[in-house]
Amino acid sequence: MPELQTTRAARLEARISPDLKRRLEYAASLRGTTLTEFVVQSAHEAATRTIRDNEVLTLREDARIAFAKFLLNPPRPNRKAMAAARRYKALLGKDIVSK
Secondary structure (H helix, E strand, O other), rough: OOOOOOOOOOOOOOOOOOOHHHHHHHHHHHHOOHHHHHHHHHHHHHHHHHHHHHHHHOOOOOHHHHHHHHOOOOOOOOHHHHHHHHHHHHHHHHOOHHH
16 A cells, blocks of 8 residues: 655644544554544545546446457547538638548
């Protein structure tokens, strides 16, 4: 597990019930850490997991294979795609469609 940066630049406060505090203290003692270290490490793990779950696309095996095949052998643009590219070119005034 990666170490957290030890520089203290910001403070975080939270109001919790006495029962939750006792539970967190017990969990921290099981890990052999202070309550603060336990809470910070747990929050870091939860944040990392949440970010990964929301930013990383996970595909099943068959979808991964289909995606890779599409990237390696993309289909030629059809008439609608070419028309959309021309509209985009006209909108931006740039030469984006190669002939």
